[in-house]
Amino acid sequence: MLHSVFLKTLRDLRRGFVWWSVGLAGMSAMMVSVYPTVRGNAALNKLVQNYPEALKGFFGFGGVLDYTSPAGYLGMELFSFMVPLLLLIAAIAAGSGAVAGEEERGTLDLLLAQPVSRPRLALEKFGALVTESVALGFVVWISLWIGAAAVGMDIAAAKLATATADAVALAVAYGAIALLAGCATGKRGLAIGIAAAAAVAAYLVNSLAPLVDLLGPVQKLSPFYYYAAENPLRAGLDPLHLLVLLAIAAVAAAGSVVAFRRRDLA
16 A cells, blocks of 8 residues: 555545545535525525625625525535635645645655655645545535435536536645645645635635725636636536636646655655
């Protein structure tokens, strides 16, 4: 097993993956089960549309507020905040612990004693992060698809898949940033802090940009803009926006290789 850092890392992540899967599936099922009480409620929809503009900026997935429609409901209740937040936490935890966690536990020496180069180790760690994130995204998608069919929610499985794929790509991007910070510093807590701070700042910039003129010019620098701007639950997949998120992940992963190769581990 130690000859494959990728498989060893997946083995280390397996217990957390089970609990993340249970939590994500349960949350998805619970939110979908509530939808029949919302469907067709014009008064509730009007109430939501009268929310303050600042609040709409945080909960309006893709800028569209139609709370009683399947896409509007799932966008506000899940994809505007909860789904990306939970996937981000899982990815940042995996990324920060990939190298820095091994170093703090004293197990990095054991890995590097194997016939594994530093670049390969960093890339296989990144591969395990991606695999876990995709698997958790699949759990979200299958839970929503089954739940939507059970309650008669009229939304295509393909739209659910594209929205989930965007959330996974966003999570992988920040997981890669956490990996880069961990490879550069060797400190897991610092890596978590850097990635989390970057995510919070980007979320606030994207959410408040429509209300704050000063933030307008920098909105497109936020990864959250490319996640939510086109509302994949309604419009489907935007290949360019998905490519931007994947490019961020790829650049951070490449930076991880360079940082880990150059750092003195003594």
